[in-house]
Amino acid sequence: MAQDSVDLSCDYQFWMQKLSVWDQASTLETQQDTCLHLAQFQEFLRKMYEALKEMDSNTVIERFPTIGQLLAKACWNPFILAYDESQKILIWCLCCLINKEPQNSGQSKLNYWIQGLLSHILSALRFDKEVALFTQGLGYAPIDYYPGLLKNMVLSLASELRENHLNGFNTQRRMAPERVASLSRVCVPLITLPDVDPLVEALLICHGHEPQEILQQEFFEAVNEAILLKKISLPVSAVVCLWLRHLPSLEKTMLHLFEKLISSERNCLRRIECFIKDSLLSQAACHPAIFRVVDEIFRCALLETDGAPEVIATIQVFTQCFVEALEKENKQLQFTLKTYFPYTSPSLATVLLQDPQGIPQGQWLQTLKHISELLRKAVEDQTHGSCRGPFESWFLFIHFGGWAEMAAEQLLMSAAEPPTAVLWLLAFYYGPCDGRQQRTQTMVQVKAVLGHLRAMCRSTTLSAKDLQTAAGQGTDTDPRAPAQQLIRHLLLNFLLWAPRGHMIARDAITLMAHTAEITHEIIGFLDQTLYRWDRLGIESPRSGKLARELLKELQTQV
Amino acid sequence: MESLLQHLDRFSELLAVSRTTHVSTWDPATVRRALQWARYLRHIHQRFGRHGRIRMALERRLHNHWRQEGGFGRGLVPGLANFQALGRCDVLLTLRLLENRALGDAARHHLLQQLFPGPGVPDADEETLQESLASLARRRSAVHLLRFNGYRENPNLQEDSLMKTQAELLLERLQEVGKAEAEGPTRFLSSLWERLPKNNFLKVIAVALLQPPLSPRPQEELEPGIHKTHGEGSQALVHWLLGNSEVFAAFCRALPVGLLTLVTSRHPALSPVYLGLLTDWGQRLHYDLQKGIWVGTEPQDVPWEELHDRFLSLCQAPSPLKDEVLTSLETCKAQDGDFEVPGLSIWTDLLLALRSGAFRKKQILGFSPDLSSV
Numbered sequence: 001m002a003q004d005s006v007d008l009s010c011d012y013q014f015w016m017q018k019l020s021v022w023d024q025a026s027t028l029e030t031q032q033d034t035c036l037h038l039a040q041f042q043e044f045l046r047k048m049y050e051a052l053k054e055m056d057s058n059t060v061i062e063r064f065p066t067i068g069q070l071l072a073k074a075c076w077n078p079f080i081l082a083y084d085e086s087q088k089i090l091i092w093c094l095c096c097l098i099n100k101e102p103q104n105s106g107q108s109k110l111n112y113w114i115q116g117l118l119s120h121i122l123s124a125l126r127f128d129k130e131v132a133l134f135t136q137g138l139g140y141a142p143i144d145y146y147p148g149l150l151k152n153m154v155l156s157l158a159s160e161l162r163e164n165h166l167n168g169f170n171t172q173r174r175m176a177p178e179r180v181a182s183l184s185r186v187c188v189p190l191i192t193l194p195d196v197d198p199l200v201e202a203l204l205i206c207h208g209h210e211p212q213e214i215l216q217q218e219f220f221e222a223v224n225e226a227i228l229l230k231k232i233s234l235p236v237s238a239v240v241c242l243w244l245r246h247l248p249s250l251e252k253t254m255l256h257l258f259e260k261l262i263s264s265e266r267n268c269l270r271r272i273e274c275f276i277k278d279s280l281l282s283q284a285a286c287h288p289a290i291f292r293v294v295d296e297i298f299r300c301a302l303l304e305t306d307g308a309p310e311v312i313a314t315i316q317v318f319t320q321c322f323v324e325a326l327e328k329e330n331k332q333l334q335f336t337l338k339t340y341f342p343y344t345s346p347s348l349a350t351v352l353l354q355d356p357q358g359i360p361q362g363q364w365l366q367t368l369k370h371i372s373e374l375l376r377k378a379v380e381d382q383t384h385g386s387c388r389g390p391f392e393s394w395f396l397f398i399h400f401g402g403w404a405e406m407a408a409e410q411l412l413m414s415a416a417e418p419p420t421a422v423l424w425l426l427a428f429y430y431g432p433c434d435g436r437q438q439r440t441q442t443m444v445q446v447k448a449v450l451g452h453l454r455a456m457c458r459s460t461t462l463s464a465k466d467l468q469t470a471a472g473q474g475t476d477t478d479p480r481a482p483a484q485q486l487i488r489h490l491l492l493n494f495l496l497w498a499p500r501g502h503m504i505a506r507d508a509i510t511l512m513a514h515t516a517e518i519t520h521e522i523i524g525f526l527d528q529t530l531y532r533w534d535r536l537g538i539e540s541p542r543s544g545k546l547a548r549e550l551l552k553e554l555q556t557q558v
Numbered sequence: 559m560e561s562l563l564q565h566l567d568r569f570s571e572l573l574a575v576s577r578t579t580h581v582s583t584w585d586p587a588t589v590r591r592a593l594q595w596a597r598y599l600r601h602i603h604q605r606f607g608r609h610g611r612i613r614m615a616l617e618r619r620l621h622n623h624w625r626q627e628g629g630f631g632r633g634l635v636p637g638l639a640n641f642q643a644l645g646r647c648d649v650l651l652t653l654r655l656l657e658n659r660a661l662g663d664a665a666r667h668h669l670l671q672q673l674f675p676g677p678g679v680p681d682a683d684e685e686t687l688q689e690s691l692a693s694l695a696r697r698r699s700a701v702h703l704l705r706f707n708g709y710r711e712n713p714n715l716q717e718d719s720l721m722k723t724q725a726e727l728l729l730e731r732l733q734e735v736g737k738a739e740a741e742g743p744t745r746f747l748s749s750l751w752e753r754l755p756k757n758n759f760l761k762v763i764a765v766a767l768l769q770p771p772l773s774p775r776p777q778e779e780l781e782p783g784i785h786k787t788h789g790e791g792s793q794a795l796v797h798w799l800l801g802n803s804e805v806f807a808a809f810c811r812a813l814p815v816g817l818l819t820l821v822t823s824r825h826p827a828l829s830p831v832y833l834g835l836l837t838d839w840g841q842r843l844h845y846d847l848q849k850g851i852w853v854g855t856e857p858q859d860v861p862w863e864e865l866h867d868r869f870l871s872l873c874q875a876p877s878p879l880k881d882e883v884l885t886s887l888e889t890c891k892a893q894d895g896d897f898e899v900p901g902l903s904i905w906t907d908l909l910l911a912l913r914s915g916a917f918r919k920k921q922i923l924g925f926s927p928d929l930s931s932v
Contacts, residue, residue, distance in 0.1 A: 082699035088692035130758040137754045152719035183708035
């Protein structure tokens, strides 16, 4: 408590000085500085109020002899009065100073003076004399017309900005850049006032014709902050303009998304989808420049985390939402795929972008083979673009990781000999860093496991132990090796799809999940599978029910 | 119902008293009761907004008061002018009390405590008085900030936000006064004319006459019984202008030429009177042989250039106004003797000047869509 009051006194000195410098925020520099400190000052006012309300007015004056001066300076600063809840907290503080039963003329004087300040906040911002006379003559009080006046001013300024945007070269009706800059500055405290939305939108969308950015950085920052806190709702087109004009805002939004993902429960694609859609990132990414930045940040995250499954899942969900938004926005692509995926052959991007729902199930295997061929060509082709190497192809492929999951499922469900191309696709997806030899070995291993699993399907007696032996699991191989992870996923698919698998599913999973890491992996797999089935409309009541039950059981364990 | 109406009467009186020195006798209990009454009426506003019959009854009562007090003629507007005002009657009362220096210390202290209880759980159902006042203060500051940091007066008066707002308020008021008494608007306008700065008033009238018809706002769609249109208000304005030649002359003299043309083409009833005025003004000029120009006799006479500009602007308006103007000029010219040489009839000269102006324009622009028939 003692520390708090020392802190408050320090803050008090600091703000007193600031307010004196700001005066009535009439110069450019003071306006800028005021805008930068609005949130902090409001926080200080709040603390001040908490302290004041515990004291009687005499103690207040004893402890803070200049409090009246400080509050008065704040009252005269229109930026502060217009910001968020500052005007309200200021009123609360002033109310604390009023002496309930003034004993002497000094106290009465103080009361009188405070009333003046209160009435200044609430009603004394005098407008043009003619307007005041006219409205009074008609019998209107300010409360009757201020909302309408604000609306008209906002709309008129917004339409002026639009006009300026359209006839930028018509110098007669051009808005001076300083005026636009000044508008963006005064909007900083007003951003969260819904009446001002059309003006904020117009400022963002109309970029004028100056070679350099004329809007204030504080404006961009404040708009982005308000979007993140859901204190303003702007159309996506305006948000796109914001992020194109102010890259730090886009970066901050990405960081905010990551923070939300990290602090929320692991492995829940539905939630990830909500977060992504909520952030407007997937919708805004329809603009290639934004897509590229977002994708670049994902790439960094992937590299920094050494390919964390959570990051991969996020990229996949993001891509799905992005494709959805793209389709919604325009059936015909406005930009070529090359603009979104510059390092990829357009044919590969086109195939990957296909919605599996649009392809008959009988042809899924065929499509997978085609994807595999194109990818393999890109990976093994050293002639051009080789400096980016296989990583680029893999990075592209994981955006559409649903295909890999589908490949594993298809291999298990088909009675035919596993096609080499599909085996390669899986080996590549799980082990992008493997060399050619390593990958061939994985393919041989996987093929053998598939053979065993098929045989097991026919056998009458089946135990979890058998499954483990067949898969070659539990031996001294590193469980983190790509081949092992791939085989685990095949086993899980087997458990979900093979009727005999259902019976031993729980035992098998208990055997498999011997570390927390693997348990998480299995949870991730189940969540992802259910999410994909749901999206593709794959109807399988028994498998679905089992997967959901298993997921629930495992989640309670971690 | 009757008790509700009586409640309304008493609150109207209270509101009237809240501005006077009588409040010096108020103690905290009076303040509390006054706020309770206001809250009750606000509640009534919320509850019966969709209830046409009750709404009308309340509004009729308010209008009766207004009429009985001779408000329209004297231009006095009571605190509560219509049903919607009930929705903010508590804010109105509060602001009046806060600004009234006669309110005693104890009463004022109690008022502030009631108004600003400090942070608390916001009431989900209705906006608290504290929130309404804070939001009003915030909007006022917003207007102030925009006014002094970005706003520029729009050269097109009808698009200027200050003018537009005043025009909207005028139309709204006229409509209400009209509902209360058929002759209300005329008396009300005349009383405003006596009391308000004339130049601003004339501008506001012009801008009001150019307001687009209002489509009902979503909030009002929920409130049957009021179909707000600007039509009634602007009809009242036209009616009043036509009935007061002195005002109309001032109106035509004071306003920018282009604005007048817009107003007359939007309200055809005004055009014959405007043309009549222009004819009068033209007839007052005589030809100065030495200088070779048309000049006035009195200093207040309209100079030739202005007359020419007014006709030119009217000729550039779309039909039928343009045709009407040309016909009027031709008629005047015929009455003067139908001369074709300059210096004998001002109408001949005006027509010549307009034609040559059109010709010049044609030369400069390569076409003349407006004056091709001149």
